[in-house]
Amino acid sequence: MSQLRVPVSARDHIRGGNDADVTLVEYGDYQCPYCAMANPIVGLMERQYGRALRVVFRHFPMEEVHPLALTAAEAAEYAGDNGVFWEMHDAIYANQPRLGVPLLFAIAGTLKLSQIGLRDSLASFLHAERVRSDFLGGVRSGVNGTPTFFINGVRHDGGFSASELSAALEQQLTVTR
Amino acid sequence: MPTILSPGTTAPDFTLNATPDQKLSLSEFRGRRVILAFYPADWSPVCGDQMSLYNHVLAEFRKKGAELVGISVDGAWCHQAFAHDRNLHFPLLSDFEPKGAVSRAYGAYQDNVGESARALFIVDEQGKIAWSFLSPVGINPGADGILDALDMMPAPETTNVAT
Known part of the structure; x- marks a missing residue:
């Protein structure tokens, strides 16, 4: 049973409150089609469980097979510096078939972010180390592909359909309540 | 499941x-550590991942x-196509003949x-097996076990010697 080795902390991108009963940590890649499929399902879980659930996203870009994944992750981090990580995150997944550098700049524009700032942050690899550290933390926790979910620190080895994810979350909710 | 060689061998x-x-x-790796990753087949979903x-x-390994x-029974041409497709930056060895x-x-x-098992070995500087692990064929063993095992080994000798 693989355990999350890097505890959720203030450096993470977190949606939901610290008082949530269940924490769902996702390791994902912005160019991975399965992650794009999973993203609306995670949203569905958030609506279904409300304050009982908090969601954390960490980067796991497989850039040798997904050449845009790393740049997309760095762009999301840039958005995060400006307080709109999740907006960028959701927009990338919603538009994944068009993923490319122009799309990242277009999303930045829509989110009223400085596109020059985005360009400079990408050109200087400002967030590369942060993304790599997410990736390595994932590797050490037994992430071996994307998306990989951890529910209250334990790797979820089942599927990520709404019913499977929901069943796994329910199980944790009954434990903690 | 087969029985793999154990540490110390x-x-x-x-x-x-x-x-x-x-x-x-x-033997070309003597003096360095090398991870041998035996796997069933190029192109199959789990091995590819x-x-x-x-x-x-x-x-991180380096x-x-x-x-x-990586080692499997696939032919060298098959390995070449697979490595090219996945942009692999490490050698895949062909355990093809005798198969x-x-x-x-x-x-x-x-x-x-008629395929290799999904088995991992770390061979140390002296050519001895320092760690080995056999994973069920359908399960990707990940890299955490290898990294943990490397962390447990004594620090490798470096070329930077303070005098």
Whole structure:
């Protein structure tokens, strides 16, 4: 049973409150089609469980097979510096078939972010180390592909359909309540 | 499941094709650490993910003083196409003729299907097996076990000696 080795902390991108009963940590890649499929399902879980659930996203870009994944992750981090990580995150997944550098700049524009700032942050690899550290933390926790979910620190080895994810979350909710 | 060679055993030497016209021997790694990743087949979903994952962790393995080679019974041309498709930056060795001989020597061969098992070995600087792990065929063992095992080994000798 693989355990999350890097505890959720203030450096993470977190949606939901610290008082949530269940924490769902996702390791994902912005160019991975399965992650794009999973993203609306995670949203569905958030609506279904409300304050009982908090969601954390960490980067796991497989850039040798997904050449845009790393740049997309760095762009999301840039958005995060400006307080709109999740907006960028959701927009990338919603538009994944068009993923490319122009799309990242277009999303930045829509989110009223400085596109020059985005360009400079990408050109200087400002967030590369942060993304790599997410990736390595994932590797050490037994992430071996994307998306990989951890529910209250334990790797979820089942599927990520709404019913499977929901069943796994329910199980944790009954434990903690 | 097969029984793989255990830590402390001298790693059997081998010479296998790394490309259609280049061979690689285990003995060439003497003085360095090398991870041997036996796997069933190029292109299959789990192996593809496993080799791709290791490709992304390569820098971390090297930082810990270890090189990596993948080994399966696929032919050298098949390996070449697979490595090219996945952008792999480490050698894939072809245990093709006589088929599976090296895998057998490590106890990492599945007779019933004629493929290598999903087995991992770390061979130390002296050519001894320092760690080994056999994963169920359908399960990607990830890289955490390898990294943990490398962390447990004594720090590798470096070329930077303070005097």
